[in-house]
Amino acid sequence: MALLEVDGLTKSFGALVALRGVSFSLEAGEVLGLAGPNGSGKSTLFNMLTKIPTGPDAGDVRLDGQSLKNMRAHQIARAGMVRIFQTETDFGDLSVVENILVSMPSDSKPGTKAGRDAAMALLSEFDLDGMADQASGQIGVFDRKKLMIATALARQPKILLLDEPAAGLSKPEVAAMIELIRQINAKGIAIVVIEHVIPLLLALSEKLIVLNFGEVLARGAPRDVVRDPAVVEAYLGSVAEDA
């Protein structure tokens, strides 16, 4: 049994079918890449998995063998599947360290000295400990992206869903981000990563799925998928040569 089993997810917005019968599975510790043109349904897929803001019209998701059908969004996060959003998101009025503390499970005792120490240790892994007491709305784009990942880790997830973690970052920042994601995966956390940055996908993922118009267009080993003629035509075009 895989850690995550996704079976026939379908979602429509009025007449627009944003996802149509998408299925895949993810093993513990695995990294799965997710690519596709803008509007192909990648973010919607994450929304369906996490039920933020709502779940799918049809299809089922099982995490550790347990169906998410009767779970609410916060219970899915507690069960171990945690996402980051495509745009940098933070609790702007809270300080950087409070962003972490509020994301920690209650058993980690966020209100105590030990909880705060754990939060600071997590921040230092992301080079954010120097700005722990700044309001999170005031820090830079790269730092906010890192903070969003750090708050996800504070939840101690089994699966991390990353929606375009490299978008808007400079070249050196992308390299740093790849390294960060590697380190997270090295802790045994499975990752699904949505990206347009092909080198990032090639560097990180063991499997790649390409979506197009809400359906799976291709799947397999990343190097094969990016050379798939259908993928090149629908999505990559000249990008494939750069990769």
Add this chain to the structure above:
Amino acid sequence: MTRKSLIICVFFAILALLPVVSDDSYIRHVSIVALLYAIVVSGWNVSLGFGGVFNFAHLAFFAIAAYATGILTKTYGFPSWMGVPIGIIAAVIASLIVCLPVLRLKGIYVILVTFGFGQLCLQFVLNQRSLTGGNFGFVQIPPLRVFGYSFRSDQAMGYYYLALVGLILTVVLINWFRSSPFGWRVAALRENEDYAVSRGIALARVRLATFAFSAIFPGAAGAIYAQYVRAASPDMFGFSFLTIALSMLLLGGVATVWGPVVGALVFAILTEVMTPLGPGRYLVTAVLIVAILRFFPKGLAGIPDGLATWRARSRKIDPAKGHGPNV
């Protein structure tokens, strides 16, 4: 001792000495009411300010506490010292009832339901005349008396100090709340609901807890008020209490510990100073509030920060990064 804690001590010392300096019964009355308002508004700040939930039933909690205290101590013979516990329990129960239908609603819908709840309570009070006194209000509530000491003696000195102690406890509790895991969750939901939920925060549970916690304050204040003026009246559900409380909150500054306290006291003093203007004083007060919010959007409590930023800017130094800790 930091400068801030020194100011706080002086502030409460002045309030504590006020009855010694003046035993004028009118000043006493105005100050008791102002202190009670400060408690009520501090509680509203929890749901409306820290929580960002437009709960317009807050003053209804105050009224419900007043009625519950009055009815249980007068009609049902509960001892008067149980007034405050009764008020708190009644207000918290009311807050949970009104919270249920708005658990997952947002913005204008929350206003609609919560305001409607107050009007529903008002209709109940008007209709159940034999229980509540209907239109005329519920009168002759037994005053507070503990070990033979009447809180009414010495120009209601007892009520003054009760309200003052209540306010000090309020400030202590809200200060704890603001930097507790509970307070962080409340603020996180206000800042970004989807993001908060995605980090495992249980929206419904936290919102229920927010309402219940915020209702403690109008619960206590409503009970003290009822025992002090010895009456609970239907107009406590009306617009005028609500408008005054909202003005105090905005004037003082939302989502800060001291905003509601400063807002309530300054507002009370302003209205008294301008009594000679008659009804015109409301207009002047409104203009003053707008003017203050124009220059200090965070209200009176934001003035120290605002001035610091201005001073820094005029010295061409980078102003203090971030909001800094809220005062």
